[in-house]
Amino acid sequence: MTSIQKPPVRHPSLQINALGLTKRDYEGAMSTLCAGCGHDSVTAAMVQAFFELDIPPHRAAKMSGIGCSSKTTAYFMRQSHGFNSVHGRMPSVASGANAANRDLIYIGVSGDGDSLSIGLGQLCHAIRRNVDMLYVLENNGVYGLTKGQFSASADVGSKSKRGESNVQRPIDPVLLALSLGATFVARGFSGDKTRLVPMLKAGLRHKGFALIDVISPCVSFNDHEGSTKSYRFTRENYHELAPVDFVPLQREITAETEQGASVSVTMHDGSILRFREVASEYDPTDRDAAYAHVRARQDRGEIVTGLLYIDERSADMHETAHTVERPLVDVPFEALCPGKAELEKLMDEYR
Amino acid sequence: MVNDFAFKIATVNGTGSASANGLLMQSIYRMGIPVSGKNVFPSNIQGLPTWYEIRVSKKGYTSRPAHIDLVVALNPATYAKDVSAVKRGGWLLYDSSWPLDAALARDDIQILGVPFGQLCVAAFAGDRERTLMRNIAYTGALVALLDIDMDVIGEMIREQFAKKRSLLDSNFRALHLGYDYTKKHYACPLPIRLERMNATRDQVLLDGNTAAALGCLYAGATVGAWYPITPATSLMEAFSGFCKRYRVDPETKRNNFCILQAEDELAAAGITIGAGWAGARAFTSTAGPGISLMSEFIGLAYYTEIPGVFFDIQRTGPSTGMPTRTQQADLLSIAYLSHGDTKHIALFPSSPAECFSMSVTAFDLTERFQTPVFVVSDLDIGMNDWMVPRLTWDDSYRPDRGKVLGADDLERVKRFSRYLDVDGDGIAARSLPGVHPKGAYFVRGSGHDKHAAYTEDADEYREVVDRLAKKLKTAEGAVPEPEMHRNGGKISVGIVALGGTHAALLEARDALAANGIEVDYMRIKAFPFGTVVREFLETHETIFVVEQNRDAQLRSLLAIETGLARDRMTPVLDYGGMPLTADFVTSEVTRHLEARVA
Ligand SMILES: Cc1ncc(C[n+]2csc(CCOP(=O)(O)OP(=O)(O)O)c2C)c(N)n1
Ligand code: SF4
Numbered sequence: 019m020t021s022i023q024k025p026p027v028r029h030p031s032l033q034i035n036a037l038g039l040t041k042r043d044y045e046g047a048m049s050t051l052c053a054g055c056g057h058d059s060v061t062a063a064m065v066q067a068f069f070e071l072d073i074p075p076h077r078a079a080k081m082s083g084i085g086c087s088s089k090t091t092a093y094f095m096r097q098s099h100g101f102n103s104v105h106g107r108m109p110s111v112a113s114g115a116n117a118a119n120r121d122l123i124y125i126g127v128s129g130d131g132d133s134l135s136i137g138l139g140q141l142c143h144a145i146r147r148n149v150d151m152l153y154v155l156e157n158n159g160v161y162g163l164t165k166g167q168f169s170a171s172a173d174v175g176s177k178s179k180r181g182e183s184n185v186q187r188p189i190d191p192v193l194l195a196l197s198l199g200a201t202f203v204a205r206g207f208s209g210d211k212t213r214l215v216p217m218l219k220a221g222l223r224h225k226g227f228a229l230i231d232v233i234s235p236c237v238s239f240n241d242h243e244g245s246t247k248s249y250r251f252t253r254e255n256y257h258e259l260a261p262v263d264f265v266p267l268q269r270e271i272t273a274e275t276e277q278g279a280s281v282s283v284t285m286h287d288g289s290i291l292r293f294r295e296v297a298s299e300y301d302p303t304d305r306d307a308a309y310a311h312v313r314a315r316q317d318r319g320e321i322v323t324g325l326l327y328i329d330e331r332s333a334d335m336h337e338t339a340h341t342v343e344r345p346l347v348d349v350p351f352e353a354l355c356p357g358k359a360e361l362e363k364l365m366d367e368y369r
Numbered sequence: 370m371v372n373d374f375a376f377k378i379a380t381v382n383g384t385g386s387a388s389a390n391g392l393l394m395q396s397i398y399r400m401g402i403p404v405s406g407k408n409v410f411p412s413n414i415q416g417l418p419t420w421y422e423i424r425v426s427k428k429g430y431t432s433r434p435a436h437i438d439l440v441v442a443l444n445p446a447t448y449a450k451d452v453s454a455v456k457r458g459g460w461l462l463y464d465s466s467w468p469l470d471a472a473l474a475r476d477d478i479q480i481l482g483v484p485f486g487q488l489c490v491a492a493f494a495g496d497r498e499r500t501l502m503r504n505i506a507y508t509g510a511l512v513a514l515l516d517i518d519m520d521v522i523g524e525m526i527r528e529q530f531a532k533k534r535s536l537l538d539s540n541f542r543a544l545h546l547g548y549d550y551t552k553k554h555y556a557c558p559l560p561i562r563l564e565r566m567n568a569t570r571d572q573v574l575l576d577g578n579t580a581a582a583l584g585c586l587y588a589g590a591t592v593g594a595w596y597p598i599t600p601a602t603s604l605m606e607a608f609s610g611f612c613k614r615y616r617v618d619p620e621t622k623r624n625n626f627c628i629l630q631a632e633d634e635l636a637a638a639g640i641t642i643g644a645g646w647a648g649a650r651a652f653t654s655t656a657g658p659g660i661s662l663m664s665e666f667i668g669l670a671y672y673t674e675i676p677g678v679f680f681d682i683q684r685t686g687p688s689t690g691m692p693t694r695t696q697q698a699d700l701l702s703i704a705y706l707s708h709g710d711t712k713h714i715a716l717f718p719s720s721p722a723e724c725f726s727m728s729v730t731a732f733d734l735t736e737r738f739q740t741p742v743f744v745v746s747d748l749d750i751g752m753n754d755w756m757v758p759r760l761t762w763d764d765s766y767r768p769d770r771g772k773v774l775g776a777d778d779l780e781r782v783k784r785f786s787r788y789l790d791v792d793g794d795g796i797a798a799r800s801l802p803g804v805h806p807k808g809a810y811f812v813r814g815s816g817h818d819k820h821a822a823y824t825e826d827a828d829e830y831r832e833v834v835d836r837l838a839k840k841l842k843t844a845e846g847a848v849p850e851p852e853m854h855r856n857g858g859k860i861s862v863g864i865v866a867l868g869g870t871h872a873a874l875l876e877a878r879d880a881l882a883a884n885g886i887e888v889d890y891m892r893i894k895a896f897p898f899g900t901v902v903r904e905f906l907e908t909h910e911t912i913f914v915v916e917q918n919r920d921a922q923l924r925s926l927l928a929i930e931t932g933l934a935r936d937r938m939t940p941v942l943d944y945g946g947m948p949l950t951a952d953f954v955t956s957e958v959t960r961h962l963e964a965r966v967a
Binding site: 092100103104107108336341356362365368 | 398399573574575583586587588589591592594615616618621623624625626627628629631632633635636637638639640641642643644645646647648649651665666669759760761762763764766767768801802803804805806808809810811812813814815823
């Protein structure tokens, strides 16, 4: 994220990654969001995560719908392919793109308005298909871009800027995803970049649909007294359940030596996820327990964060569809068209 | 009346008559006689009346028959209607297990009763088998009455049940139940009867949706997205079947295709567009209600210039309309689908053969022009079996991928500008995601300039949308030209039509000529219209526009796009949901011309 235009020169002391790129190479256009918008912090975490994972920008596809949150894809990784689709319907575009080219790294950014109302169906079905992508839901409880209406994630009793109280029950993306069978479910806070970055990295490496609900306050319309999605409220009620370390395959650290109070999950590509200081009763691979835990804490008014659930064994969309391993866009026409002779034979069946 | 008559079978949906009717039609066809069949079925799974109309025409006419010579009435619920549908001097064959109400009798037709029900109850055990075999029994009666070649039908039954010995036996028994009884009690064959010909040799019997699916297969489509809807469902089902047969990698046994049944048409459109953007040949098939839902996405694809093929197998509207009846009522909505200034390329196949070839054309056009392309078919073309020339394929075909910059091209350019018109034809070059760092750009449905950057600047915005208009203008010269049926010489009457009404129009044209009315006929194959269309309209004093919708949509489209005054074109409209008959066209055209003279 850049809020001010910076000169294109590279400072010699800038750290470079395995591709020889600096963090600056992972930045995007200048943000046009309000100063202080939570989304900009997510963008910054995104820059960090992609940089640290050594992802070649042009191999990533940034998908989004419509909303302030959906705009953020323009603000990181300038040199990757971006796609602002229509309001709420990014998951289908991402599914189609993934169907055509499974080798790209898909990252979807959406808002609570985009995902939980107009796009609720598409979100559910992307989860159901287990499309291999990271889906970041920047959750601020309001429609930012249309200026402050309550969204479907607004809590009962949360106050709007004009002082109205929300009366409808919220849809919680985390509980929704858990109940739909999502294979990676996490919640983060835009104000806590340190913990968000490993979460994003793990989500990017997860084989399947990784949902990260990021509480991302809207400073213009939902950061006041009485709001339950303000910075202050979130900080005060924020409970890190299972801090996570992402240990990429390439830089393997022997997780075993630090076992102790941690739980390790091996990802499909061999990278390791380590949950530190996990509450002793918590098992991030037990869906029912995860659901019960999040619910119980929620009833106490706490916002549970961290990587809440992970399942590395479920088949993703291509596995279910039994598609060839190479991207369909790379399959030569000769392998696709059965040719003249076959058509002749086939025609005999329609005699 | 040899090889020139029509008959119709009235049954109940879900009783298994469809395969018997198919068997009948195919047997006639294998006797070398031109034949066509129309399934008139209800929007229901089981229990409602259904009809199957078979037309035998030695001259090769395949449009819906105007008169029915023989009705096979097996559904008591529709007896009254079916009796009255028989042409004067015609025949009614019914199941005399239950005597026909005397009040229904007509003295200008002959009524033939065969106790199909009783015969089957005596010969077979179990309700399901008795019901199924009644269909084969009436087929047997028709073999006797119409002189269908017993060897041909026998061969077909053997082909069908080669692996099911018990079914084979029961089918033959049932066939003979009907045949023997009819032979014994009636003078067979009737004056309407069949005689072998040699007119179907290089033809096949094929429905449009199967043919379109084959087109997608041959064009190299790899991603298909859909949501079930009549009458479009069978297209994706056929595609899926062909893919399983031809597209499984021989070594890995994995699929060289990805078909996604979407949660709705919004998603089906989104998947198509996402896949098109990523570089696959992708398509979806739907009908009117789905097209309505896809509207917003279509606008996105148009403005962001992403390819994708959209099949609209039209059915009657508005709203849910009559899902199992045919119409041509989506023309206007498709031409300009979505908000804002939009305009789309659309192809109008007139037969299954064209569903095949135009599907391939559609994929070439969509990639060449980087814009959604519609293949506008209808229920009649899509779901009925038509006699068409055997489909052929040219192995030298290679997909037209349009202007796509590969890694090498991108390496060479200084800066890639996604929406820059270098060649002056309105078509900018695209890049595919993941190919080269220089090819990366941002797709946005919001205002963008020629570099794909966000803009709210009036001039930059206009530059892009004006180029889009230019691109569609270029497309006029690239889409299939209309098919012309001119008499040569100066003819003052011209008929314009498109799509599945073609068969009726060819026949109507002959009938009009026989009555001394010479007409030129132009069948439009694509939108946007080119200069040829305008010329035809301008050079004929009287123009009839024949179409199957209430509001004369094609006429409106012609008026808007060519500037020709609407009242210069006389609409001939048939929109009750049934396939068009030649009779209707002939009588309407004659009536208008006579009114003009009077
Ligand atoms: C079909 C359609 N309906 C409505 C809109 C207007 N609209 C634009 S953004 C938006 C809400 C975005 O809210 P959210 O996803 O929560 O993102 P935020 O701006 O809060 O980050 C709406 C309703 C639209 N673009 N398209
Ligand atoms: S309106 Fe809210 S969500 Fe939108 S940019 Fe401003 S602070 Fe962010």
